Amino acid sequence: MxxxxxxxxxxxxxxxxxxxxxxxxxxxxxxxxxxxxxxxxxxxxxxTRIIRQAYFEHPNYTPLLLKTYRLWDELADRVGRQLYFETGVLQIGPADGEVVAGVFRSAEMHGLHLERLTPAEIEQRWPAFVVPAHMIGAIEHHAGYLLVxxxxxxxxxxxxxxxxxxxxxxxxxxxxxxxxxxxxxxxxxxxxxxxxxxxxxxxxxxxxxxxxxLEVRRKSLFWYPPNSGQEAAHRELPCFLYELPTGVFYGMPQVDDRGVKIGEHSGGQVIGDPLQVDREVDPEDRTATGAFAQQHLPQLTRQHRDHAVCMYTMSPxxxxxxxxxxxxxxxxxxxxxxxxxxxxxxxxxxxxxxxxxxxxxxxxxxxxxxx
Ligand SMILES: Cc1cc2nc3c(=O)[nH]c(=O)nc-3n(C[C@H](O)[C@H](O)[C@H](O)COP(=O)(O)OP(=O)(O)OC[C@H]3O[C@@H](n4cnc5c(N)ncnc54)[C@H](O)[C@@H]3O)c2cc1C
Incomplete structure (x- = not known):
């Protein structure tokens, strides 16, 4: 042996x-x-996976992130392929919520540059988004997605x-x-x-x-193509995350003809055996994600073009x-x-x-x- x-x-x-x-x-x-x-x-x-530095989950992650960016660059150089795409990440929520307040706290602690945006400013810069009037946004420019x-x-x-x-x-x-x-x-x-x-x-x-x-949760992903004539506007979006009373939803700009990818970060069914996870479309997930898309990215078609199931493994x-x-x-x-x-x-x-x-x-x- x-x-x-x-x-x-x-x-x-x-x-x-x-x-x-x-x-x-x-x-x-x-x-x-x-x-x-x-x-x-x-x-x-x-x-895709979002990568960002102003970390609302806990500011202690940021020093690790600064190092991780460098290692992703080194890996890309090594294999000769682009892995990271710097689209910016826009996080939206109530000023006193978990997400935007946490993003600003982390940025302040680590001297990171963020722009604070009102709903009107967001909708003017990216007309594909609709933002509730009482919310604010934080755009981090040195952030984007990795091709997972x-x-x-x-x-x-x-x-x-x-x-x-x-x-x-x-x-x-x-x-x-x-x-x-x-x-x-x-x-x-x-x-x-x-x-x-x-x-x-x-x-x-x-x-x-x-x-x-640990608790394993089933997570659904849906891809929605934009309405005709709206492709460019959706290819040029930043990655985004909305903290809403209905849940936390996130998405990525359009990368290929499947359209904009949207998922719900909150919730998810707890599963027993990861090998047996149900990979069919869950009607509840489809309704929740579709309602988010309709309300906040209304230029996406209502019918998803692709779907995937993934798993979160949650610590307490x-x-x-x-x-x-x-x-x-x-x-x-x-x-x-x-x-x-x-x-x-x-x-x-x-x-x-x-x-x-x-x-x-x-x-x-x-x-x-x-x-
Ligand atoms: C829908 C979704 C969206 C996400 N979005 C983001 C995001 O935007 N940004 C971000 O940073 N993170 C995101 N995450 C989280 C991130 O993707 C995961 O935390 C990370 O990929 C987990 O990596 P891992 O190596 O722990 O698990 P995995 O990549 O699943 O690797 C575990 C491996 O172990 C193998 N294995 C397990 N048991 C055995 C065994 N007995 N014998 C042999 N092999 C075994 C499995 O086959 C598997 O390949 C997201 C996750 C999901 C599901």
Whole structure:
């Protein structure tokens, strides 16, 4: 049985990045996934992911974001493909709500430039939007979207070019801490000095002893093409997020002929087995997203042209959990990324590689630790 320096269990959004960092450090490293990546069965698919710096969820994320932008640029240079598109991100909500107030707080703490806009100013600049009169907007210009599947593909490509091995499809059935760590997989037993668990919606099962209390939620995405003559206006939109009494909705400018992508960040049905998630259109989700589109982007057609189902893995406080296993210091994990983790993939990949190889990381992830 070959013994690797490290195995990465799950090579989706975060694991593919961890694999690259380990390979760059000269490790003999193997990435295992039950699906050949990039795939659409986990949490890292659906065309695009928003990336922004003025972080309403918690200002402590911003220093990590400043570093993550640089790593995405380095990855794009390495694979010779554009991964990040700087469209700006417009966040809209009540002045005293969670989103806009949090965005301004984070920007102020970290000296980030934001523009504050009234509804009239927003509608004048981007006539595709309709904004409730009592709300305000914050546009962050050094922000936009990442092409999600292409990012995973780029990390996997760069990792294998740096010497990482990939084993997929191969499902990990169980692991024992050792050391060395041993993994029972559908392809036989494997062993490694270190293990990184980046299993997304399956993290609760694979880290059951830690009782992380993760909740997996089913999330729907819909693409709506604009009415005829409205294409240019919808291609030039910033990414957007509205905090409304009916929920938090977000979307992206039109990227291809499917149109504008819209999803609801709030809510979502709790699911048991991520392998069995229902991938059909949910009438309630379609109604909620359609009502948002009709009210706030009325130049979109009412009939969606495409649809996808993805999963959020929520931690109890909606912050990521990134740490070494408290009893097995040669095992590290990132779990509960709570629907906002993709933009951090490269920096979390770096942090995880440092946690297992160096026993700690200088990156400011203290606030994400298990305790
Ligand atoms: C609809 C939607 C919109 C989002 N929007 C944003 C956004 O705009 N910005 C943002 O930053 N984030 C966003 N997120 C969140 C972000 O996409 C996720 O936090 C991130 O992609 C999760 O990455 P992950 O590596 O944890 O999971 P995944 O990418 O799903 O990777 C986990 C991998 O582990 C593998 N695996 C699991 N168990 C096993 C096993 N037993 N054996 C072998 N392999 C296994 C899986 O097959 C999978 O490939 C969004 C998420 C969704 C669903």
């Amino acid at each position: 070959p013994v690797y320096d490290a195995i990465v269990l799950g090579t989706g959004g975060i694991g593919s990045a961890a694999l690259l960092h380990l390979a760059q450090r000269g490790c003999k490293v193997l990435g295992i996934d039950q699906f050949v990546g990039p795939h659409d069965r986990g949490s890292s698919h659906g065309q 599947e292409q990012c995973v593909d780029a990390h996997l490509q760069a990792a294998t070019e740096a010497g990482a091995e990939l084993l997929s499809p191969a499902a990990v059935e169980a692991w024992k801490p050792g050391p060395p760590v041993t993994l029972q997989t559908s392809e036989g037993e494997l062993a490694a000095e270190h293990l990184i668990v980046t299993a997304g919606a399956w993290a609760g099962q694979l880290l059951a002893d830690l009782q992380l209390n 406080d909606q912050h990521f959990i990134v740490d070494r296993h408290p009893e097995h210091s040669h095992v590290a994990f990132a779990a509960g990324l709570s629907g906002h983790g993709f933009k951090f993939a490269p920096i979390l990949g770096q942090a995880l590689s440092e946690l297992v190889l160096d026993g700690g990381t200088p990156l400011p992830i203290e606030f994400l630790r298990l305790r």
